[in-house]
Amino acid sequence: MQRRHKWRIIMVNIACILTLCSCVETKQLEKLGLITAQGYDLEKENEIKGTVVVHKFDPLAENLTKVITVKSHTSKALRQEQNLEIDQKLVTGQLRCVIYSKELAKRGLSQLVDALNRDPTIGNMVYLTVADEDAFSIVNIDESKLKVNLGTYLYNLIKQNVESEQLTSPTLHEFNHNLQDHGKDPVLPILKLKGDGVTIYGIALFKDDRMVAELPSDKLFYAKILNDKYKSGTHELGFKRSLFEKIIKTQGRKNREVFDKLFISIDNIRSQSKIKMIDKEKLLFRVDVTLDSRLLEATEPLDLTTTKNIKFIEKKVNKEMEKQIKQLLEYFKKKHVDPVGIGNEYMANSRKKPLSKQEWKELYKDVKFEVRVDNTIVKTGVID
Numbered sequence: 001m002q003r004r005h006k007w008r009i010i011m012v013n014i015a016c017i018l019t020l021c022s023c024v025e026t027k028q029l030e031k032l033g034l035i036t037a038q039g040y041d042l043e044k045e046n047e048i049k050g051t052v053v054v055h056k057f058d059p060l061a062e063n064l065t066k067v068i069t070v071k072s073h074t075s076k077a078l079r080q081e082q083n084l085e086i087d088q089k090l091v092t093g094q095l096r097c098v099i100y101s102k103e104l105a106k107r108g109l110s111q112l113v114d115a116l117n118r119d120p121t122i123g124n125m126v127y128l129t130v131a132d133e134d135a136f137s138i139v140n141i142d143e144s145k146l147k148v149n150l151g152t153y154l155y156n157l158i159k160q161n162v163e164s165e166q167l168t169s170p171t172l173h174e175f176n177h178n179l180q181d182h183g184k185d186p187v188l189p190i191l192k193l194k195g196d197g198v199t200i201y202g203i204a205l206f207k208d209d210r211m212v213a214e215l216p217s218d219k220l221f222y223a224k225i226l227n228d229k230y231k232s233g234t235h236e237l238g239f240k241r242s243l244f245e246k247i248i249k250t251q252g253r254k255n256r257e258v259f260d261k262l263f264i265s266i267d268n269i270r271s272q273s274k275i276k277m278i279d280k281e282k283l284l285f286r287v288d289v290t291l292d293s294r295l296l297e298a299t300e301p302l303d304l305t306t307t308k309n310i311k312f313i314e315k316k317v318n319k320e321m322e323k324q325i326k327q328l329l330e331y332f333k334k335k336h337v338d339p340v341g342i343g344n345e346y347m348a349n350s351r352k353k354p355l356s357k358q359e360w361k362e363l364y365k366d367v368k369f370e371v372r373v374d375n376t377i378v379k380t381g382v383i384d
Contacts (some may be wrong), residue, residue, distance in 0.1 A: 036151025039135025050078035105211035124173035183343025
């Protein structure tokens with residue numbers, strides 16, 4: 001009896017497994033079109049143009065790429081139209097990058113981003129970006145010049161800049177988090193065509209889900225410093241040459257052409273910033289930035305043989321960086337965006353009831369800043 005009962009249990013389990021397997025839709029790669037990148041443009045009022053890069057698998061040929069462009073009113077309708085133009089079922093499980101035109105970003109991305117959130121096959125680590133002009137031009141770039149699928153190319157472009165700390169991570173998860181955060185606004189990288197490839201032109205600054213301003217690439221160093229701990233990154237600072245006259249080497253340089261500007265390149269080894277509210281009534285915040293850096297290069301031969309001269313350079317660099325950081329914070333305030341989390345610091349120190357996003361925006365207009373930079377040059381590189 002026990003043996004019969006045991007065999008019955010085994011047979012029931014086998015039957016259950018076979019039933020479950022028959023219910024699962026088999027997906028062979030040859031039958032699927034893997035979307036690796038997609039772009040959205042505003043075509044006209046209430047109509048969007050969607051372009052996808054599809055990676056196809058053909059057992060009789062090399063891997064193929066197809067670009068499909070259609071127009072409709074919603075992203076779901078776009079997908080249906082795109083499916084009509086390909087012999088394989090389109091799937092988004094390999095989506096790497098989404099590009100929105102600047103025009104769309106200025107009108108608001110909540111609808112299109114929400115569509116990504118509702119798709120269970122799209123992961124939170126997909127990169128979101130803004131095109132300097134239209135997304136169509138970037139998605140239609142000649143892949144033969146890139147030597148890799150466009151989705152992979154854009155993903156690697158952004159990933160290596162995030163890992164080298166040039167950019168704040170622009171994932172779907174980060175965008176959603178900052179969009180819901182009352183005390184911090186989202187940012188996304190701006191992509192621009194350059195030659196046969198794509199370059200990161202700067203970052204788009206968002207107020208809620210709308211792009212309201214942009215920051216050029218030469219300001220990314222300061223934006224990154226204000227956002228998190230920073231372990232790498234090179235920055236160039238310009239000064240009046242006359243400020244460094246007393247430490248410029250003149251020996252053997254009589255016939256050398258002299259320019260009015262002197263440029264110094266520093267390499268950040270590590271940095272840390274702290275934003276603290278020091279006067280709640282006056283809405284005064286102090287921003288303390290501490291850096292250890294290397295002096296990599298200067299456009300004039302500087303005398304670095306004494307500690308006094310090193311301290312002199314540190315003082316000039318500190319003053320210039322304080323000015324640049326304060327200008328950046330004032331620019332954020334002028335554009336009514338808060339990408340560094342000033343609002344979070346205010347709310348963390350406020351004992352009143354939680355503020356709404358709109359209430360903080362009203363207070364933000366009157367915020368004042370003190371900036372202190374303490375940069376220590378721990379090494380010197382090529383300066384001659």
